[in-house]
Amino acid sequence: MSPALIVKRLRSELAGPFELTLAIGSCAAITGPSGSGKSLFLRMIADLDPNEGEVWLNDRERASMPAPAWRKLVMYVAAESGWWADMVIDNFPAGARSAVAPLADRLGLRADVLNASVQQLSTGEKQRLALVRALSLNPHVLLLDEPTGALDEESVRRVEALLQERMAYGTSILMVTHDQDQASLLGHQRYRMAAGHLERA
Amino acid sequence: MTPILLTPFDIAVAASLILLDAVLSILLKLRLHWQITIAAARMVLQLVAIGYVLRFIFSLNNPAATLILIFVMVLVAAREVAARPERRLTGHTNLVIGFVSVGFATFVTAILALTTAIRPQPWFDPHYAIPLAGIILGSVLNSASLSLDSFLGSVRRERQAIEARLSLGETYNEAIAPMVRDAIRRGLLPIINQMSAAGIVTLPGIMTGQILAGLDPLEAVKYQILLMFLLSGGSGLSALAVSYLAARRLTDPRQRLRLDRLR
Numbered sequence: 001m002s003p004a005l006i007v008k009r010l011r012s013e014l015a016g017p018f019e020l021t022l023a024i025g026s027c028a029a030i031t032g033p034s035g036s037g038k039s040l041f042l043r044m045i046a047d048l049d050p051n052e053g054e055v056w057l058n059d060r061e062r063a064s065m066p067a068p069a070w071r072k073l074v075m076y077v078a079a080e081s082g083w084w085a086d087m088v089i090d091n092f093p094a095g096a097r098s099a100v101a102p103l104a105d106r107l108g109l110r111a112d113v114l115n116a117s118v119q120q121l122s123t124g125e126k127q128r129l130a131l132v133r134a135l136s137l138n139p140h141v142l143l144l145d146e147p148t149g150a151l152d153e154e155s156v157r158r159v160e161a162l163l164q165e166r167m168a169y170g171t172s173i174l175m176v177t178h179d180q181d182q183a184s185l186l187g188h189q190r191y192r193m194a195a196g197h198l199e200r201a
Numbered sequence: 202m203t204p205i206l207l208t209p210f211d212i213a214v215a216a217s218l219i220l221l222d223a224v225l226s227i228l229l230k231l232r233l234h235w236q237i238t239i240a241a242a243r244m245v246l247q248l249v250a251i252g253y254v255l256r257f258i259f260s261l262n263n264p265a266a267t268l269i270l271i272f273v274m275v276l277v278a279a280r281e282v283a284a285r286p287e288r289r290l291t292g293h294t295n296l297v298i299g300f301v302s303v304g305f306a307t308f309v310t311a312i313l314a315l316t317t318a319i320r321p322q323p324w325f326d327p328h329y330a331i332p333l334a335g336i337i338l339g340s341v342l343n344s345a346s347l348s349l350d351s352f353l354g355s356v357r358r359e360r361q362a363i364e365a366r367l368s369l370g371e372t373y374n375e376a377i378a379p380m381v382r383d384a385i386r387r388g389l390l391p392i393i394n395q396m397s398a399a400g401i402v403t404l405p406g407i408m409t410g411q412i413l414a415g416l417d418p419l420e421a422v423k424y425q426i427l428l429m430f431l432l433s434g435g436s437g438l439s440a441l442a443v444s445y446l447a448a449r450r451l452t453d454p455r456q457r458l459r460l461d462r463l464r
Binding site for chain 1: 361
């Protein structure tokens, strides 16, 4: 399998250096204690936190493109979702809204959720909608930070099924999870983060 | 009509009102009597001192001396802008941003007024330039500090929303725009209130002062209207400058949100 994402000597003052190769359509799952640098690693790849080193996507280096273009291709989904408009639908990029309703349905969200106000959403609904929002933009790589942390079992299974389907179509996933079963179900590669260093598990 | 000049006795009579406040504070256990006394003493000292400084600078009638005094006033205002917000940018950035935006807004508005509407001879005549700069500075300082406080506070609060937008591939300018907009609005509210209330709720200070000094009320009103326009222009410029500069400071060439530069 050809590599989609290659991380070389990626480091910051707080963590690293990291090396990682992720094949097209595969998933790397990272587990490890809180505060060990898992989220930071994902944020560094998305270039949301200051960092040094190289990251390549399909033979294009990150530094060769503007940061917003990079983040559209290698998309970070935070553990706690962010919302800026009152109405749910207004928090979705204008160009991708047609893809939203079917994806929301796949994740078991109620049909009227897009017309609700963000304040009415539960934590689990927000988390699934944030994932829908990322998937609607069809990134090449998803950086998922505890994507099912706030979900019930039924929703977890729906998310996992959708992610597996996306991988079959070539999306690569780097995910942080506390759920060992999820890590072994989805992760083709397993890693463990400890004190800012990544170890093969 | 010549202004009625005050004698030291007149002022001493008025000072008895401070004593009244102090007595009230003691009787009602407000624990404010020292603060009132010290504040009153500070006020008297500061005003008398600035009176002598102004008299000296007026006698010099030298553009460089005028400029230096205005420069010092801008610096003090910048310190206030920097100190007011609950959140601070790291290093001396608050001070630098405050100085640039307050100085820029004050100079642009003051020079516009001095070269078009008021036109003293010469245009930098300290009798006009210094009081005008002082009035504009007061308003500009208020706007800039409110805008900066609003911006730094909301960026901190809205971190998740801003980073969610960045993660989706939006530019920093798109993601930060709502906070910049709110900050500028916040900075403009006081002058809007001031203009709305002028003449009904309040008799603005300059107009009142000129009437007390013997000027015809309508002439005083014209001055006040001109000043209100200057103040709203100055407020707008400083709110814009301070918000824009603070927003620049919180990002980098990779369009990240750099909250590590905020304490």
